[in-house]
Amino acid sequence: MLSIQNLTVNHGTLTALSDVSVSIQAGQWLMIAGANGAGKSTFVHAIAQSVPYQGVIRYQRRDLKTMRPNEIAREIAFLSQRHQVNYAFTVEEVVTLGRFAHRQGFFSATDSQGERKVHAALEMTGMLALKDQSMLTLSGGEVQRTFLAQVFAQDPNLIILDEPTNHLDLKYQKQTFELIQEWITQPNRAAVSVVHDIGMARAFGTHAMLLERGKMIAYGDNRTVLSRNNLMNAYGMDVEGWMRTILAQWEA
Amino acid sequence: MDRRKRPFRWTAYALMLLSTIAILLLCVCMGSVNIPLADTLTVIWNTLWGRPIPQGMSRSIILLVRLPRVLSVALCGVSLSLSGAAMQGLLRNPLADGSTLGVSSGASLGAILAIAFGLTIPGVSYGGAMAMAMLFAFLSLVFILTFAYRLDHSLATNTIILIGVIFTMFAHSIISLIITFSGDKVKSIMFWTMGSLAGSNYQNALALLITLVLCGALILSSSRELNALAIGEDNARYIGVDVKRVKLRILIASSALIGVCVSVGGTIGFVGLVIPHMTRMLVGPNHRRLLTASMFGGAVFLMLADLAGRVLLSPLEIPIGVITSLIGSAVFVYIFYHTRKAR
Amino acid sequence: MKKNKALPILLTIVLLVAQFSGVAMGETNETIYLTDMKGREIVLEAPATRIVVLTPSDCEILYAIGAGETLVGRGEYCDYPADVNEIPVVQSGAQTNVEQIIALQPQVVIMSTMAQTVEQTEAMEAAGIKVVVNDAVDIEGVYQAISVIGAVTGMNAEADALIERMVNTFGEVAHKTSGESGKTIYFEVSPLQWGLWTAGSGTFMDELASMLGLTNAFADVQSWGEISQEQVLMRDPDYIVTISMYYGEGPTPVEEIVSREGWQDLKAVKNSAVINVDSNEISRPGPRLMDAVNTLYQIIYEPETLAPAA
Numbered sequence: 019m020l021s022i023q024n025l026t027v028n029h030g031t032l033t034a035l036s037d038v039s040v041s042i043q044a045g046q047w048l049m050i051a052g053a054n055g056a057g058k059s060t061f062v063h064a065i066a067q068s069v070p071y072q073g074v075i076r077y078q079r080r081d082l083k084t085m086r087p088n089e090i091a092r093e094i095a096f097l098s099q100r101h102q103v104n105y106a107f108t109v110e111e112v113v114t115l116g117r118f119a120h121r122q123g124f125f126s127a128t129d130s131q132g133e134r135k136v137h138a139a140l141e142m143t144g145m146l147a148l149k150d151q152s153m154l155t156l157s158g159g160e161v162q163r164t165f166l167a168q169v170f171a172q173d174p175n176l177i178i179l180d181e182p183t184n185h186l187d188l189k190y191q192k193q194t195f196e197l198i199q200e201w202i203t204q205p206n207r208a209a210v211s212v213v214h215d216i217g218m219a220r221a222f223g224t225h226a227m228l229l230e231r232g233k234m235i236a237y238g239d240n241r242t243v244l245s246r247n248n249l250m251n252a253y254g255m256d257v258e259g260w261m262r263t264i265l266a267q268w269e270a
Numbered sequence: 271m272d273r274r275k276r277p278f279r280w281t282a283y284a285l286m287l288l289s290t291i292a293i294l295l296l297c298v299c300m301g302s303v304n305i306p307l308a309d310t311l312t313v314i315w316n317t318l319w320g321r322p323i324p325q326g327m328s329r330s331i332i333l334l335v336r337l338p339r340v341l342s343v344a345l346c347g348v349s350l351s352l353s354g355a356a357m358q359g360l361l362r363n364p365l366a367d368g369s370t371l372g373v374s375s376g377a378s379l380g381a382i383l384a385i386a387f388g389l390t391i392p393g394v395s396y397g398g399a400m401a402m403a404m405l406f407a408f409l410s411l412v413f414i415l416t417f418a419y420r421l422d423h424s425l426a427t428n429t430i431i432l433i434g435v436i437f438t439m440f441a442h443s444i445i446s447l448i449i450t451f452s453g454d455k456v457k458s459i460m461f462w463t464m465g466s467l468a469g470s471n472y473q474n475a476l477a478l479l480i481t482l483v484l485c486g487a488l489i490l491s492s493s494r495e496l497n498a499l500a501i502g503e504d505n506a507r508y509i510g511v512d513v514k515r516v517k518l519r520i521l522i523a524s525s526a527l528i529g530v531c532v533s534v535g536g537t538i539g540f541v542g543l544v545i546p547h548m549t550r551m552l553v554g555p556n557h558r559r560l561l562t563a564s565m566f567g568g569a570v571f572l573m574l575a576d577l578a579g580r581v582l583l584s585p586l587e588i589p590i591g592v593i594t595s596l597i598g599s600a601v602f603v604y605i606f607y608h609t610r611k612a613r
Numbered sequence: 614m615k616k617n618k619a620l621p622i623l624l625t626i627v628l629l630v631a632q633f634s635g636v637a638m639g640e641t642n643e644t645i646y647l648t649d650m651k652g653r654e655i656v657l658e659a660p661a662t663r664i665v666v667l668t669p670s671d672c673e674i675l676y677a678i679g680a681g682e683t684l685v686g687r688g689e690y691c692d693y694p695a696d697v698n699e700i701p702v703v704q705s706g707a708q709t710n711v712e713q714i715i716a717l718q719p720q721v722v723i724m725s726t727m728a729q730t731v732e733q734t735e736a737m738e739a740a741g742i743k744v745v746v747n748d749a750v751d752i753e754g755v756y757q758a759i760s761v762i763g764a765v766t767g768m769n770a771e772a773d774a775l776i777e778r779m780v781n782t783f784g785e786v787a788h789k790t791s792g793e794s795g796k797t798i799y800f801e802v803s804p805l806q807w808g809l810w811t812a813g814s815g816t817f818m819d820e821l822a823s824m825l826g827l828t829n830a831f832a833d834v835q836s837w838g839e840i841s842q843e844q845v846l847m848r849d850p851d852y853i854v855t856i857s858m859y860y861g862e863g864p865t866p867v868e869e870i871v872s873r874e875g876w877q878d879l880k881a882v883k884n885s886a887v888i889n890v891d892s893n894e895i896s897r898p899g900p901r902l903m904d905a906v907n908t909l910y911q912i913i914y915e916p917e918t919l920a921p922a923a
Contacts, residue, residue: 091510119510334875
């Protein structure tokens with residue numbers, strides 16, 4: 019579905035990503051892991067066309083640079099995990115905006131499936147009962163679910179999730195991942211997500227990519243990539259050993 | 271379905287239109303000179319149906335003084351609140367407005383430069399000032415926003431207001447400098463720093479109307495995009511909004527609206543701040559309702575402010591800018607206090 | 614320009630006091646005692662020979678009584694008579710610069726109340742400069758200002774002669790126009806584009822109107838004020854006097870007024886009674902008020918003596 023060739027991103031003189039090539043097939047869920055500053059978010063922003071890059075990113079053989087924003091949005095959805103809404107929009111208003119790219123025409127925009135998709139998305143994320151609530155009154159988890167519902171309403175074939183703001187979001191993260199796991203079972207769908215938590219990556223991903231200082235140091239099947247050795251290289255410490263120790267403390 | 275989410279029904283539009291027309295008639299009927307209601311209505315009615323009107327003072331005052339003035343005031347109110355609502359959505363900031371951002375001062379500077387250097391457009395009275403006011407409104411907006419983004423990518427309220435204040439001071443110091451060097455034309459220039467719609471004529475109303483139709487269409491057709499931008503710029507990009515193009519479209523339309531208002535009436539502060547804010551409290555933040563409701567609200571507010579200015583101290587006039595700034599600064603403090611407390 | 618209502622009354626009292634206590638004391642042994650228009654008592658060893666004048670009207674008075682050669686510095690707006698252009702300029706009004714004035718080493722500075730702060734006055738007095746404040750708000754006040762300047766320069770006789778000339782001129786006009794004509798006049802201080810400002814009661818223009826046998830259409834306005842356009846249309850004045858300046862481009866002030874929408878039906882416009890007067894002549898409390906009155910008299914009562922307008 020998505021093929022990325024020789025992706026390089028420079029922030030001034032600093033190289034944030036250098037020569038990354040991956041491809042994502044239907045049914046796959048690619049986990050991107052690495053220490054802070056490894057280039058994980060830059061990778062997502064490049065796909066979203068919000069940073070300038072060298073190399074080619076193709077979706078179904080079409081270069082993303084040649085596609086208009088609404089054409090991309092009909093195929094690829096992005097879920098940011100940082101939200102600050104300033105105005106009292108309702109949950110349903112935010113979710114309905116997911117249909118933006120599907121509206122045809124200029125003044126009399128029509129979207130025959132819109133209402134049904136919005137309803138389904140609200141239902142799937144458990145936000146149906148809260149649909150008339152103001153965004154300003156929601157809890158952090160509810161806000162997160164609202165934007166996930168927006169992504170579902172957008173009805174893409176590929177969902178790309180940026181990394182969560184902090185580890186305290188673990189519960190929401192799990193909820194989100196479970197919903198994506200359900201969503202991805204339909205044919206011709208795939209997901210990419212940036213993760214902090216290696217346990218989550220192992221539990222949900224099919225494939226993984228490890229980044230270190232802008233370079234791809236491992237890529238492939240989830241189990242193989244997230245090996246003890248690879249993680250040591252990526253994080254500069256024995257993540258697995260440390261996690262085992264922590265776990266042992268919990269069980270004691 | 272919640273009533274706050276959909277565009278207004280035609281009945282709501284009809285109601286808003288009727289009340290705006292009612293206020294317009296009230297403002298034409300009332301004024302510093304008392305003209306019997308029957309006379310006023312006869313003059314208006316006969317004009318509407320093309321019947322002959324008895325010549326005289328009432329006719330002059332109603333058709334040639336009050337009506338063009340009230341029309342210009344209403345159109346300025348519509349333009350200013352529409353541009354304010356659009357900018358508040360675009361910048362996700364309820365305090366954004368031509369006067370708080372310093373765009374109005376930038377527009378004044380443009381108009382003053384046109385007058386000081388004698389830039390004119392043949393055949394259009396004050397065309398040079400109008401064009402320069404629009405151009406400078408746009409340039410100021412681009413400058414202010416570029417600077418604000420550099421300082422603080424999230425465009426926090428404090429950053430924007432601070433830059434607006436500094437830019438206003440900068441524009442005013444340049445204006446003072448021009449006044450110092452232009453000697454004779456000082457008086458003509460002073461006008462652009464105060465707000466007055468007292469001498470508005472039909473040409474002014476026409477210029478306002480044309481700009482409003484063009485820019486209003488641009489802004490109103492972008493209401494979905496404005497909703498997306500008001501929720502978040504990244505989110506807007508993700509759902510397929512061409513963010514750069516929409517931003518440019520809104521900025522051009524807003525600054526043209528501010529520019530034409532400044533060139534016709536000088537700086538009339540805070541209308542674009544107060545009206546969209548109050549409207550948002552009534553109809554919610556969805557721009558499909560907010561934009562149209564703000565337009566009607568702006569027209570009504572400014573017409574009533576002007577009426578107060580004309581009637582309260584008759585035969586003296588209170589400049590309209592004084593009245594709007596009095597109300598506006600109070601509302602500004604209220605919003606600022608509440609947005610800060612919410613953090 | 615806006616003044617307190619109490620001010621004219623206060624000033625009248627001050628003037629009365631001044632009349633009896635101050636200037637009347639005159640000169641003995643060359644020492645001059647005088648009271649300025651703020652009631653401040655000033656003692657001069659001898660008639661001043663180096664004077665800085667900040668206000669245009671005082672500057673005109675100084676020249677009119679033949680004391681022009683005592684002027685060593687002038688406020689930036691002092692531009693009449695043409696001779697003053699050779700005198701060094703100092704900043705005046707809100708920008709009054711004490712350093713500039715002290716550098717000119719005058720014995721006396723003549724200014725209006727608006728021109729300086731208390732601190733600035735004190736600084737100048739500390740530098741040995743006598744500060745004389747003139748602040749005429751009516752024609753009586755102009756006479757008073759002339760007396761004060763005459764006393765400062767030791768030219769009392771010339772000052773009295775000038776006052777007499779003004780009294781005679783004004784009296785003559787008032788006599789010729791005696792009896793109310795019943796006609797009204799509207800003074801336009803600021804044109805429509807910037808908001809109409811007019812001169813109401815308690816202004817020079819109001820006094821000139823009654824001298825000319827006319828009624829100020831806006832006598833109900835105290836001093837200066839911004840008025841509604843429709844009020845002008847309703848009051849339909851017989852004469853419109855604009856003091857706008859013409860800078861050589863666009864319509865002249867008179868052309869602009871007669872072309873205003875809705876103004877065509879006004880008596881003043883129909884009868885071509887819209888008059889442009891030099892704003893400096895009519896708004897400066899100085900001897901040129903005589904010129905303003907004569908010009909207006911001629912236009913209003915003897916239009917046939919004027920060359921036909923272009």
